[in-house]
Amino acid sequence: MNDTLNEMRTISVTINGKARQLEVAVNHTLLDVLRDDIDLTGTKECCVVGECGACTVILNGRSVNSCLMLAVEADGGDLRTVEGLEGDDGLSALQAAFLDEGAAQCGFCIPGQLMAATALLEKNPNPTVEEIQEGLAGNLCRCAGYEQITRAVLAAVREGEQ
Amino acid sequence: MNSFHYARPETVADAVSLLDEYGEKARLLAGGTDLIIELRNRWVEPEIVIDVKRIPELAGGITEQDGVLSISAGTVMTDIVEDERVQRHFPALAEAAVVVGSVQIRARATLAGNICNGSPAADTAPPLLVYDAVVVVAGPGGTRRLPIDDFIVGPGKTALERGELVIAVELPIPQRARGSAYTRLTRRRGTDLASITLCAGVDADGDARIAYGSVGPRAFLVRDESGILGDPNIPIEDKVEPLDRIFSLASPSLKSLRASPDYRLAMLRVLGARALETALGRLTKEEVVR
Numbered sequence: 001m002n003d004t005l006n007e008m009r010t011i012s013v014t015i016n017g018k019a020r021q022l023e024v025a026v027n028h029t030l031l032d033v034l035r036d037d038i039d040l041t042g043t044k045e046c047c048v049v050g051e052c053g054a055c056t057v058i059l060n061g062r063s064v065n066s067c068l069m070l071a072v073e074a075d076g077g078d079l080r081t082v083e084g085l086e087g088d089d090g091l092s093a094l095q096a097a098f099l100d101e102g103a104a105q106c107g108f109c110i111p112g113q114l115m116a117a118t119a120l121l122e123k124n125p126n127p128t129v130e131e132i133q134e135g136l137a138g139n140l141c142r143c144a145g146y147e148q149i150t151r152a153v154l155a156a157v158r159e160g161e162q
Numbered sequence: 163m164n165s166f167h168y169a170r171p172e173t174v175a176d177a178v179s180l181l182d183e184y185g186e187k188a189r190l191l192a193g194g195t196d197l198i199i200e201l202r203n204r205w206v207e208p209e210i211v212i213d214v215k216r217i218p219e220l221a222g223g224i225t226e227q228d229g230v231l232s233i234s235a236g237t238v239m240t241d242i243v244e245d246e247r248v249q250r251h252f253p254a255l256a257e258a259a260v261v262v263g264s265v266q267i268r269a270r271a272t273l274a275g276n277i278c279n280g281s282p283a284a285d286t287a288p289p290l291l292v293y294d295a296v297v298v299v300a301g302p303g304g305t306r307r308l309p310i311d312d313f314i315v316g317p318g319k320t321a322l323e324r325g326e327l328v329i330a331v332e333l334p335i336p337q338r339a340r341g342s343a344y345t346r347l348t349r350r351r352g353t354d355l356a357s358i359t360l361c362a363g364v365d366a367d368g369d370a371r372i373a374y375g376s377v378g379p380r381a382f383l384v385r386d387e388s389g390i391l392g393d394p395n396i397p398i399e400d401k402v403e404p405l406d407r408i409f410s411l412a413s414p415s416l417k418s419l420r421a422s423p424d425y426r427l428a429m430l431r432v433l434g435a436r437a438l439e440t441a442l443g444r445l446t447k448e449e450v451v452r
Contacts, residue, residue, distance in 0.1 A: 009168065027168075064266050072168055120265070
């Protein structure tokens, strides 16, 4: 088959708390649809083989690589992207901690790091350094800001305890 | 990615009939962590992608019945790692599942997909071999059960025939004390394919077996005929020869970039001894508990 005519399908998905109906090509990844169809470009495209984690989003409470799934697979799901982290009273504790600790250098990996860290803390609100490192092992930072990123997650944990 | 038809059957029968109709031109989609890469790179160009995740029989999670733990085909690595029964009865499977890819990969990748993909480096193959797993397969002729050793054939190849798909992987719960352990060799921790995968299992009666992968076209299961490996009173230094016999099937590829054949063969002995020691230690503990 050629790629001139894509099969389309309508999916229902909650994105950052808002229920949406989307008409998606069945051969487009979730990442494609987020970035190209609905302009949620906070989620980054990088390795597209599931090694870098820049495309990490949270689907039904678990962090996943949006480059490794078709958009149509998210049908009926609850999806969160980096755009949804900020609440009515500003940045999330994690986002603020990333800023305070200087965790973002070039910034490209940060949306993925934030989503992986958010999912980690929702599951394990008080992780050890090792658990943070394992939880973020699927997210590469080519500026090698791992120390600052780990410190930021720990700072967010302390913030949450107050 | 080329265009393709997308089907999301709601029954096993519908999935089987689509598979039967399209044959080689169909690809099954479970976790997708391998398939999406193959589609994007046009390594595979199916006419239809059949998403099996919404079929109730495949989405049933992990259930225990009549001394068998059944892992439905849609079950992801994260669910296996977190399952208390898997941890208790099949610790080496939990150890293998928890090192697959990353947190994100484990939230999507399925056990059945790991086996069906047919990689010689599949992390879960050695523990499934040691645990005598049975693969439940549905097809045009009904359902059949295959020992995992018969299901795994070679690189990218399984015993699945036209129209067939895996419904579940069954693990018989051991009736007596058993120690087992999984270990692997990688270049780095996390998101790496293994240069060696290895699982050792020892029963209370001294029956020992080791399964190892990534050093040949498929993972091999070998039972110890010497009676030496499963004896906790024999020091590991005296187990070198029987261990070498276990590893006689290894034929690591010269072409692999991950590790040289010499290095793999040398490390195979190290990992084998290590996993065996861990398994024996766990067996002793298990016997105390019982």
